[in-house]
Amino acid sequence: MPELPEVEVVRRGLARWVAGRTVAAVEVTHPRAVRRHPGGDADFAARLRGRTLTGASRRGKYLWLPMAGPGGPGSQPDEAVLAHLGMSGQLLVRPPGSPDETHLRVRFAFTDDGPELRFVDQRTFGGLAVVDLVDGVPEPVAHIGRDPLDPDFDDEAWVAALRRRRTGLKRALLDQSLASGIGNIYADEALWQARLHWARATDTLPKPKARLVMDAARAVMVEALEAGGTSFDSLYVNVNGESGYFDRRLHVYGRTGEPCDRCGSLIVREAFMNRSSFRCPHCQPRPRQARW
C-alpha cells in the first residue's frame, strides 16, 4: 500500500524511464482503471496517442506526467496523465512482449519501441485520467494540500489550520486538504514519535506539540525515502518491478501485543474510522481532551 515515500520512488523511476518519450498506443484492459477520465477508455487512449511525456510530478500520493501540447514536443504542457495508485496500484516498466501481469489495467507503448509503461492494480482503487493542468497542477489535485516534503509546505500555516479544526488529531493528520500524503501507517508512526494519542483534540493542542507531530511525520517519511521507499506487503513494487524493502522498523503499526520500543508496554490496536490504529498505552495515553 504505497504511501508518500513509495510514490516518490515511483515518480523518480518514471522521470528516469518515461520522460521524453512519445506515446505510440494505449490499451485499456480494464475500464475501471480510467473511471475518473470523463471520456471513457477510448477517449483516454485517443488523447494520449502521439503525445510526448515531459516529466514526472507529484503532490501527496498523486502522480502526474505532463504532456507536451499537441503542437509537438516543444510546446508547453497544458495536460497531464494523472495517476493515483490507490492501495495496490503499480506502475511498471516492462519490455514489450513480456507476459501480461494478472491485473494489468493499462498499457502504454512508445514510438521508440522501448519498454512499455504498465499500470497494474489488483484492487482497482487506483486509476488514471488525462486532465488539464492549472498553474502546473492537475485540476483534480488543486484541493489537495502540499505535502510535508514539499519545500513550500508551510508548517506554521498547518499548525494554525490544525488548531482551527475541532476534531481528533489522527483524523486531522489524515485530512488531505490540510496536508497531503500522510496515510494510516505514517499517521500512527508520527503519533508514536510525538507521544500523542490519536484522539487528542486539535483545537486545544499546544502549538509546540502540533509542530512536534508534523516534525515526526516528516521524519518518518524522510527515513522511509532515504531507505528507498518502504513497503509493507508484496503488492507494492517500484517502477522497475523490484520489490521495495521489507525490513524497515515500524514502532507501532501492525505490532499488536509486541513491546513498545521505548517503554516495553504492549502495543494495542483500536478500531477508528473503520481502520486500525496502533499505539503504546503508556507513551500515548488517552487524553483528557479527546475528540474523534
Next chain:
DNA sequence: CGAGTACCCTGTTGGC
C-alpha cells in the same frame, strides 16, 4: 463550510 460516515474492490487471513 466543517465534521463524520458509507462505500468502492478483491485477495488474504483466521475462526469455526
Next chain:
DNA sequence: TGCCAACAGGGTACTC
C-alpha cells in the same frame, strides 16, 4: 478441509 466474515485503506460522495 471448507466456508465465510473480517480485513487491508485513500479518496469521493454523501448526510447532517
